[in-house]
Amino acid sequence: MSARSFADEVHDIASQYPDARSAILPALRLAQERHGGWLPPEAFVEVGDALGLTPAYCQAVASFYDMFHLAPVGRHLVEVCTNVSCALVGAQQVLEAFARELGVEPGQTTEGGEVTLRTVECAGGCGWGTVVAVDHRYREPVRPDDVPAIVSELRP
């Protein structure tokens, strides 16, 4: 990947807005994709250079939003909704099934950096709980019995 093409892409996005700063979320998302799912310090330099902002400003914005990761995550991300509606229909049992199957606690990553398991707040699939996002794609509803098959997809 070249720094030049990243800046070009960011400039294209920024041209949709009256103020280039508005492109910071899409730019951070793009940077995160290019850096393997998280934002290392150099990513803030790249985003800042492309948008005329300081790296510190970019990091301050990134740290506000749950979807930006400021530390490495696994190659796959399993996110279990544990908000009220999912909780009422057994999100805890689904979360425990993932923890058991993956051998990690929520908030941790499996040996070798394969899968990160974490809980998230309301994913917006409340009528079809428990909602689980696997690499940002929703599975709903997920029951504890469904968990081994989902994990085996991620660990062929």
Next chain:
Amino acid sequence: MTDIDAYREIGGYATLAKARAMEPPAVIEELLAANVRGRGGAGFPMGRKASFLAKGTGRPTYLVVNADESEPGTFKDREIMFRVPHRLIEGCLITAHAIESPHVFVYLRGEYLAEFEVVRAALDQAREADLLGGVTIVLHRGAGAYICGEETALLESLEGNRGQPRSKPPFPAVSGLYASPSLINNVETISTVPAIVERGGAWYAAIGVENSSGTRVFSLSGNVANGGNYELPLGTSLRELIYDIGGGIPGGRELKAVIPGGSSVPVLSADQVDTALDFDAMAEAGSMLGSGAVIVIDDRCCMVQLGLRVAQFYMHESCGKCTPCREGTRWMVQILRTIEEGRAGQGELDLLLDVCDRILGKCLCPLGDAAAMPVASYIDRFRDEFQAHLDAGGCPYGGASSLEGLFAPVDQHTHSPVAEVPA
């Protein structure tokens, strides 16, 4: 119905042509006649909000669509975008004509990836079919922050800042996006516009009940047989939604409580299940219609645990800008935890109510109220259960509550850092 040809076959985009043949103020007149109230949560009449837009400022007017649906229990905008994206786009274009806005920004919840892809494809089709008529529509994805559903936080986020709410006034109608006059409406509200303009505001106002005209998409979830989204006339009773449409409570359990408008509104007890789903009836019953998210709770749920779970959510989502919310939500979580774990005396219950009181009405935006209102209502309506925790020195459910075990330490779902990767 994601394809433009299918949408046109049922008359889609015909209303856009009709609206464009009308003078813009005449379109706003129809919205006023319809008395359509915002479907995001606050319930402010859309036509009036549009009529407040500042004129002659020398700046462009912006239409901003709030597609950052995040209120726990709510998943209706998601289904509208996923199933009928062209209705949203047609609504955007008609509304843009009504307020003479050349620019539309749709702030779409970051997690809604599949919905973003569907709306983007539909927008490409509308553009190829030459329907935009010089209006630009930008799909702007959020990145995971409940507070960005609050309109001024949304504007801050869209301008490239941390999503922290602004002081009002000035209201967005005067100084909104890029300090320009801006109309901000929810996806469902905007998607209602084509039907109103097609059939007329008077037709729409005849649906529903007084002060709550039209239909709403109710998101039904929790301990109910058939969870999902149901579009019903306002004024339908909770009982009809939960039992006749939703199939009732599964597993032979009893109804204990209902949260009628998303997790931020006061709870209703089982004996209030005949309350009508309209703005006034809900206010009379001591709650709010909010986002139209109905969460059904059966008799296995410990109300202290429910309070803890709800308070944890708002603590996590507090943006940190104003003190009552930032500090108060943390206090709420700590006190609720001592009650649940049997470490609290009578004084803690009073302290909890005191903390709620110091949040209510004292914050920059509604998030603080959204934490304090429901928790105060759980104490108000289920005080015996809170008292039983104090008397018994712990949770009377003894590990059998449906929410048992879900009080994850909040750092588990914070974002920085999310996880350690082994070397």
